[in-house]
Amino acid sequence: MKRPAVRITDVAALAGVSAGTASKALNNTGQLSQDTRERVRRAAAQLGFTPDVRGRALSSGRTFTVALLTTDSSGRFSIPIMRGVEDVLSAGELATVLCDTRDDPLREQSYLRSMVARGVDGIVVTGRRTEPRPPIDVPLPVVYALAASTDPADASVIVDDAAGAAAVITHLRTLGRSRIAHITGPADHRSAVERAQAMSSSTLVGEPLFGEWSEQWGRQATDLVLRAHPDVDAITCGSDQIARGVCDRLRELGRAVPGEIAVTGYDNWPVMALASRPPLTSVDLRLEELGRRAANLLLDAIAGNPHHGVLELPAQLVPRESTLGA
Amino acid sequence: MKRPAVRITDVAALAGVSAGTASKALNNTGQLSQDTRERVRRAAAQLGFTPDVRGRALSSGRTFTVALLTTDSSGRFSIPIMRGVEDVLSAGELATVLCDTRDDPLREQSYLRSMVARGVDGIVVTGRRTEPRPPIDVPLPVVYALAASTDPADASVIVDDAAGAAAVITHLRTLGRSRIAHITGPADHRSAVERAQAMSSSTLVGEPLFGEWSEQWGRQATDLVLRAHPDVDAITCGSDQIARGVCDRLRELGRAVPGEIAVTGYDNWPVMALASRPPLTSVDLRLEELGRRAANLLLDAIAGNPHHGVLELPAQLVPRESTLGA
Numbered sequence: 001m002k003r004p005a006v007r008i009t010d011v012a013a014l015a016g017v018s019a020g021t022a023s024k025a026l027n028n029t030g031q032l033s034q035d036t037r038e039r040v041r042r043a044a045a046q047l048g049f050t051p052d053v054r055g056r057a058l059s060s061g062r063t064f065t066v067a068l069l070t071t072d073s074s075g076r077f078s079i080p081i082m083r084g085v086e087d088v089l090s091a092g093e094l095a096t097v098l099c100d101t102r103d104d105p106l107r108e109q110s111y112l113r114s115m116v117a118r119g120v121d122g123i124v125v126t127g128r129r130t131e132p133r134p135p136i137d138v139p140l141p142v143v144y145a146l147a148a149s150t151d152p153a154d155a156s157v158i159v160d161d162a163a164g165a166a167a168v169i170t171h172l173r174t175l176g177r178s179r180i181a182h183i184t185g186p187a188d189h190r191s192a193v194e195r196a197q198a199m200s201s202s203t204l205v206g207e208p209l210f211g212e213w214s215e216q217w218g219r220q221a222t223d224l225v226l227r228a229h230p231d232v233d234a235i236t237c238g239s240d241q242i243a244r245g246v247c248d249r250l251r252e253l254g255r256a257v258p259g260e261i262a263v264t265g266y267d268n269w270p271v272m273a274l275a276s277r278p279p280l281t282s283v284d285l286r287l288e289e290l291g292r293r294a295a296n297l298l299l300d301a302i303a304g305n306p307h308h309g310v311l312e313l314p315a316q317l318v319p320r321e322s323t324l325g326a
Numbered sequence: 327m328k329r330p331a332v333r334i335t336d337v338a339a340l341a342g343v344s345a346g347t348a349s350k351a352l353n354n355t356g357q358l359s360q361d362t363r364e365r366v367r368r369a370a371a372q373l374g375f376t377p378d379v380r381g382r383a384l385s386s387g388r389t390f391t392v393a394l395l396t397t398d399s400s401g402r403f404s405i406p407i408m409r410g411v412e413d414v415l416s417a418g419e420l421a422t423v424l425c426d427t428r429d430d431p432l433r434e435q436s437y438l439r440s441m442v443a444r445g446v447d448g449i450v451v452t453g454r455r456t457e458p459r460p461p462i463d464v465p466l467p468v469v470y471a472l473a474a475s476t477d478p479a480d481a482s483v484i485v486d487d488a489a490g491a492a493a494v495i496t497h498l499r500t501l502g503r504s505r506i507a508h509i510t511g512p513a514d515h516r517s518a519v520e521r522a523q524a525m526s527s528s529t530l531v532g533e534p535l536f537g538e539w540s541e542q543w544g545r546q547a548t549d550l551v552l553r554a555h556p557d558v559d560a561i562t563c564g565s566d567q568i569a570r571g572v573c574d575r576l577r578e579l580g581r582a583v584p585g586e587i588a589v590t591g592y593d594n595w596p597v598m599a600l601a602s603r604p605p606l607t608s609v610d611l612r613l614e615e616l617g618r619r620a621a622n623l624l625l626d627a628i629a630g631n632p633h634h635g636v637l638e639l640p641a642q643l644v645p646r647e648s649t650l651g652a
Binding site: 042046079118 | 368370371372374391399400401402405408409412416421422423424425426432433435436439440441444540541542567574597598601
């Protein structure tokens with residue numbers, strides 16, 4: 001038994017907007033508030049409104065699909081970014097195809113050819129590192145997220161790590177800490193270097209300690225810091241994993257966190273930041289917001305208004321017990 | 327400048343197979359070895375062979391896309407499963423669309439309508455829990471992975487947790503441990519109950535301790551176990567997070583792992599199992615293999631040969647230092 005088809009005017013009536021506004025909201029065009037778009041989306045879902053995607057694709061030559069190309073096999077960074085991309089695109093009934101290249105150039109080329117053959121509307125390129133990467137060569141709108149394209153004519157959205165690192169230092173100084181050491185990841189990782197430089201511009205005790213993105217390195221480096229600077233009153237870390245190792249080692253040594261030594265992480269990865277004893281003050285990379293921004297830039301490009309250059313999204317301090325106390 | 331189009335016969339020649347075999351390998355049909363399929367895929371990638379997907383879709387009415395519908399927003403379970411699905415499907419140039427319902431029934435309905443409207447070839451349904459779930463109602467081939475469908479006529483692939491738990495007990499007995507306690511997650515989670523029951527059928531000291539999937543619960547429960555059974559010589563855990571908490575607490579109490587007390591985790595989640603001190607003997611859920619099996623069942627269903635019932639994939643013991651020692 002077929003129910004009568006739901007029309008866009010039914011959706012508009014339920015959402016309390018005009019049919020034109022409802023159409024804009026569902027197609028993600030025009031200047032509408034997030035609230036209006038959401039109301040229309042809910043109304044469409046409630047009524048079971050199904051835009052005839054294949055019909056639209058055939059008449060317009062578009063397939064209404066966007067690909068998220070990632071080198072991050074773990075999903076640690078790409079899944080939150082994808083959630084953000086979907087937030088924006090699903091309102092317009094665009095499907096997001098996740099393609100995992102596993103950092104294999106052959107696999108990346110194969111995916112790109114397949115996506116072009118499939119006629120996707122656009123591609124968001126992301127990964128697990130922040131190093132700028134060579135642009136991909138496809139005749140489609142492309143936006144880079146997390147790692148910028150090396151071509152300044154491309155549109156990229158990246159995390160402003162310098163802002164995040166500066167926020168950590170300001171936070172610690174506000175709490176009266178002045179003898180601050182820094183432990184971070186490999187010296188050839190851009191994210192480690194950028195965070196360390198932003199912190200070094202303030203007065204750190206000693207040079208930043210570069211090592212691995214691991215808890216074990218955090219524990220080892222804690223001993224190095226305490227030997228060189230016995231009166232340190234804060235240790236900032238380049239990742240939550242390192243910071244967790246620092247907290248564990250300080251506890252083993254009977255040094256109170258944050259009473260004697262405050263500790264900060266970076267990434268705001270719940271698995272680490274919340275399980276740490278004490279829970280970590282950290283810096284949130286705002287990956288979902290990064291995905292939303294990338295999706296909006298891509299929609300503009302698909303609509304014929306491409307952006308150029310690098311948009312930096314400030315990372316955000318999240319204070320917890322490792323600096324504030326219980 | 328356009329290069330001459332690469333034909334399937336070029337791919338076949340480079341791979342050293344017949345054109346028919348190359349076609350079967352790329353379309354994932356027929357009975358071919360994994361090695362042959364891989365060789366053809368590599369040859370196709372090397373030559374830049376692009377099947378005309380849209381042409382095929384228009385002529386056949388198919389879009390050559392498979393959707394992975396998941397309730398697991400973190401990607402912890404769905405990303406490895408997706409990798410397995412892609413392993414199988416990408417050889418045949420099918421794209422895998424990841425749809426994250428965020429456990430919201432409204433969002434799930436909306437995705438399903440959208441996927442049906444888009445004419446996808448089939449759907450793999452997965453999640454973050456192992457509880458059987460109600461089937462989805464779509465006129466398409468569907469396979470359930472990790473959580474079975476409650477309809478026995480559907481095809482499901484799930485992890486055999488009883489086999490994994492039994493392997494843990496056998497391993498510990500082989501190592502001479504006999505006074506074994508069990509700490510696990512919530513009593514209303516199927517995965518906690520199944521693992522606990524499989525272990526209880528052997529002789530555990532005391533009842534399984536149900537609590538949370540957290541390191542903190544692992545630490546707390548360790549105290550409870552030691553108070554009730556001071557001579558315990560092994561603690562098995564329902565997750566790696568719990569086991570990590572157990573190891574931390576035992577170290578704080580000066581009890582040697584595994585010298586005095588062996589500890590086992592479950593899930594084989596590298597972030598926890600490898601960072602634990604000592605690294606955890608654990609049980610691998612084989613999520614990628616689960617994805618591969620699900621994809622093969624789905625391909626059969628798409629080809630008109632649907633399977634029925636529940637396929638159980640035994641979880642696999644991975645021994646490490648927490649039972650074997652350094």
